Amino acid sequence: MLVSRISQLTKIPFGTNEPLLQRALAAGGIGLWDYLPDSGFIDLYHNVISFKRLGPGRYYGPVTDFLDFLLPEDRSSMERLLEQCASGAESVELEFRVSSSSNRTVWLSCRGNRASLEDGRIRYVGTLADVTHRTERELRSLQFHESLFALARDPSVVASASLAETIGSILTEVGDKLEVTRASLWQFVDRDAHVLRCKYLHDTRNASVSADNIEITQARYPLYLAAIRQRRTLAVEDALTDPLLAEFRDEYLPQTDVRALLDVPVFVRGELWGVVCFEDCTSTRAWNRDEQTYASSGIDLLMVGVESAQRLKTERELLQTRERHRAFVQAAPDPIWCIDIDPPINVTETPQAQIERLRTQARVTDANAAFMRDYVLTDDRIIGRAIGETMPELFKGSSLRDWVDRGYRLVERELIQRGRGEAPANWLSLSLLGVVEDGKLIRMWGARRNITDRKRYQSLLEHLAYRDPLTGLLNRQRMVAEITDVCTTRARDAMPEPAAFLLIDLNLFKDINDTLGHASGDEVLRQMRHRLESVIKDTNAVAARLGGDEFAIFARDVGTGEGALRLGEAVGEAMREPFLIANSKFHLSASIGAALFPIHGTTFSELSRAADEAMYHAKNTGGGTRLFSRATVVFEQKKLGLLARLPAAIESGELTLEFQPLIHVGSRKPARMEALVRWNHPEYGRLAARDFVHKAEMSDSIRQLTRWVIDNAARAAKAWQSIAPGVGVSINISPRLLGDSAIVAHLQLAIAQSGLPTKLMDLEITETSLIHNQDRAAQVLEDCRALGFSIVIDDYGVGFCSLSYLRRLPLRGLKIDHSFVQRMSESAEDGIIVQSTITLAHNLGLTVVAEGVEDSASLVQLQTYGCDFAQGFGIAVPMSEADTQEWLRARVGNGNGSTARAVTVA
Incomplete structure (x- = not known):
């Protein structure tokens, strides 16, 4: 009812x-x-x-x-x-x-x-x-906040002179709230952050456990320390299977019984100081965001308490004796000085009047050795002198005025000190503290620190944040900010000063990338930097790499269509010199689209869209430079046209498959052929999967496309069984289809119609596809496995899945992303990552494919690591079905597994 x-x-x-x-x-x-x-x-x-x-x-x-x-x-x-x-x-x-x-x-x-x-x-x-789960999480989050507030309000914690008491109180409280077995504080004892030493250890199982003589060194634990130096919080769900902790499995983990850990880097004044470890010795556990945030906040509070304890200890020692205070000042590496003011200055006077009195009434009464060294003076030449003579730089700028306005307290004001002669300028951090008694200013303490290295580091971070790492040009983010700033400023004027934006796309770059490999493509992009910089040299323009083979120039002083076209022609002229790639010369050209501010747009988005449309018009009309015209808008029509035409293209036979081999590393014999879809478009030419598959995934066209790939890959694999028995095929499954049981039914149908055994078809999925709709994806994969299909994780290492998570899925193997494989011969850390991943995957019963193998040396190195299979341009480029059969016939015919003759693929 x-x-x-x-x-x-x-x-x-x-x-x-x-x-x-x-x-x-x-x-x-x-x-x-x-x-x-x-x-x-x-x-x-x-x-x-x-x-x-x-x-x-x-x-x-x-x-x-x-x-x-x-x-x-x-x-x-x-x-x-x-x-x-x-x-x-x-x-x-x-x-x-x-x-x-x-x-x-x-x-x-x-x-x-x-x-x-x-x-x-x-x-x-x-x-x-x-709603129990949601409510309990909210209550737990509230407990975390109340815990932090309680610690922050407790003077015995954040204002204690006892460093051990502060550390113990905070770590014990945070560890208890996180319900962990062990909480410990570790400090780097060297400048290079290669040695971590345990300073404090709280173990709920054994209160007498000592932290003495426990160290983590670079020689023994390089992977772990490298991760900490990258300033990462490490939330490890399963310590026994996570590759990052492979170094700890022989000694540390068996001795401590640690199963899960949350390690949070500790910073003091912006510098990496150490790490706090929270360890669960009872079971594996996933660390949620609330727990990680609480742990990080607790560590921040810990550092406040540590710094407070250190400050209180210093103040107490300074009050004990003048000599101890003087010894401390003298030993300080930064310049420190004391100035007495006689007669004292009335604080009711105007700030400017007080500053003028300081010139003559304030005299140096104490200074440490670092101060003497900086000013190249001795005691007899500095003590008793007026600061107007000794430190005239104090009276430049607004530092003293701000010091007065802020109650005679100025903390870490950044200044630039010009060097003497040809010496470079230095960045300084200035701190001033005034002493006021009975309404009169009687003394000033000052200290300063050379922060040139820190500023350089900040500059380096800005460079990394705003520069393309491959070419050194501005990146997309910085170019967007540059154009936005200029457009916003100029748009305020009634007659805005014009500017030009050029979008540059390299012609034939895809062919070089596909035939010579990514390393050669990267070299083309690096050489483009020098050519663009030669064009904009001595002009008010900036160049950027926006991504892929797409570059841009923003010329602030070019305001006419003729000027923009001349700039584009200069870029084309700079590209006429051949590119030297792999000891061969290649002639490349570019398609360039130009747009003008404010005529064609007043934002980066508008200018970029207009230049993009002009660039595609240039590409479709033979290259060169084209100025945006609303009569030649083609970009959106092309993109929508591709998506709309895809079903008809499938029906009319415009799609084809190419196959790239996977070989056994040990025998060099073929094991699988990866199916890669191509589109022979009647208007745009040969399109790779990246040109249309992503668009197809935005609609139901991906279902029809995937069915076509499955059917034709199964048919092709069945056909070459007479040539290479047992050599299967692998296909890529779209993330959108992992939640759809219909894909399972179509796989069954394709196998039944082709006669190919299911064990000869691998289904490749990406890590990212597992992040969303995990439960449904896991069920679809289990259904596929039950039918006999093999499931392989593609591009492993660039997503978010740990091996401990992957072992829960019905997987047969994984493919290590090409970025790690290509760098392993040059980077010891990448080599360790590849080797560790192979070992751990084998321990979990998974086979391993190494992608991106460019040369025989990489194959040999992978063989020493025990890798199962390899794939890459160094083995073979993607081939048509006919060339694939020829390649297999030649390869299988070599009984010793030696390399068959190369097959040239257009």
């Missing part, structure tokens, strides 16, 4: 099939209720949970009796909700608690809306949902 009434009131199309609606509600974890205020009776369908005193199913009776099932402290809240119903409220909602049949406290969310019966009486219908 209740279900039927709800169905009628909500117009849910289940009214004629109540069991179906009941199953749907049960599956969604939702209960229903119907309440008549005038009768006081409630009709409840509560399959959400099993109440301690109310079994699942239906409850119909007085609402006052239902209150007995709630926890006593929540009954008054439910009574107020009933009062709202009695008063005719439009909607009501409440969260309350009950005890489940397993004696667990459960939070329920009750929501309802007012409705009317045919006789005009009021009734309320609504839903009941279990």
Whole structure:
């Protein structure tokens, strides 16, 4: 009855099939209720949970009796909700608690809306949902906040002179709240951050465990320390399987029983100081964002407490004796000085008057050795001299004025000190502290620090943030900011000063990348930098690499179409010199689109879109430079046209497959052929998968495309079985289809029609595809595995999945991303990563394919690592089906597995 009434009131199309609606509600974890205020009776369908005193199913009776099932402290809240119903409220909602049949406290969310019966009486219908997980997480987050506030308000923690007491209090509290077994503080003892030494250790199992003589060194744990030096928080779910902790499995993990850990880097004044480790020795665990944020905040508070303890200790020591204070000042590496003011200056005078008095009334009474060294002076030449003579730079700028305005306290004001002669300028951090007694300024303490290295590091970070790492040109982010700043400033004028934006796309770059490999393509991009810089030299213009083979120039002083075309012609002229790549000369050209500010746009987005359309017009009309014209807008039409034409292209046979081999590393014999789709477009020529597959994934066209690839890959693989028995095929499955069981059915159909055994077809999926809809994806993959298909993770290492997560999936193997493989011969860390991944994958029963093999030396190195399979341009480029069969025939014919003759693919 209740279900039927709800169905009628909500117009849910289940009214004629109540069991179906009941199953749907049960599956969604939702209960229903119907309440008549005038009768006081409630009709409840509560399959959400099993109440301690109310079994699942239906409850119909007085609402006052239902209150007995709630926890006593929540009954008054439910009574107020009933009062709202009695008063005719439009909607009501409440969260309350009950005890489940397993004696667990459960939070329920009750929501309802007012409705009317045919006789005009009021009734309320609504839903009941279990929100325990969300509520408990909110409560836990609240506990974290209250813990931090309590620590921050406790003077014995953040204002203690005892460093050990501060560290112990905070680490113990944070460790207890995180429910970990061990909490420890480690400090780098060398400048290079190669040695970590344990300073404090709290172990809930053994209070007597000592932190003495425990060290983590670069020689023994290079991977771990490299990760810490990258300033990363390490949240490891399973210490026994995570590749980053492979170095710890021989000694540290067996000795400590650590199963999961959360390691947070510690910074002091912006410099990496050490790390705090929270370790769970009971079981694996996933560290959620709240826990990581709480841990990081606790560490920040710890550093405040540490710095406070150090400061209080220093102040206490300074108060003990003048000599100790002087020894401290003298030993300080930064210049420190003391200035006495005689006669004292009245603080009620104007700031400018006080500053003028300081010139003659303030004299140096103490200075440390670092001060003497900086000023190249001795005690007898500095003590007693007026600061107007000794430190005239103090009176430049606004430092002293700000010091007065801020209550005679100035902390770390950054200044530039010009070098003497040809010496370079230095960045300084200036701190000033005034001493006021009885309304008069009597003394000033000063200190300064050379922060030139820190500023250089900040500059380097800005360079990394705003420069393309491959070419050194500005990156897209910086170019967007540059154009935005100029456009915003000039747009304020009634007659804005014009500027030009050029978008440059390299012709034939894809052919070089596909035939010679990514390394050769990267070299082309690096040489482009020098050519663009030669064009804009001595002009008010900047150049950037926006991504791929796309470059841009923003010329602030070019304001006419003729000027923009001349600039584009200069770029074309600079490209006439051949590019020297792999000891061969290549002639490349560019298609260039130009747009003008403010005529064609007043934002980066508008200018980029206009230049993009002009560039595609240039590409379609033979290259060169084209100025944006609304009559030649083609870009959006092309993009939409590709998507609209794809189904017809499949039907008309414009699509084709190419195959790239995967070989056994040991025998060099073929094992699989990866199927790669190509589109022979009648207007745009030969398109690689990256040119249209992504667009297809935005619509249902991806389903038809994937079915076509599966059918033709299975047919081709069956055909070459007579040439190379047992050599299978691998295909890429779109992330969109991992949640669709229809893909399983089509795989079965393709296998049945082609006659290819399922064991000879591998399904490749990316790590990223597993991040979303994990449960559904796992089920589809399990269904595929059950049918005999092999599942392989593609591009492993560039996503977010750890091996510990992958082992839960029905996988046969993984492919290490080409970026690691190509760098392993030059980078020891990348070599370690590749080797560790292979070892750990084997331990999990997975086979390993190395992508991006460019040369035989890489193959030999992979063989020493125990890698199973390899793929890359150094083995073979993608080939047509006919060339694939020829390649297999030649390869299989060599019994010793030696390299067959090369097959040239256009």
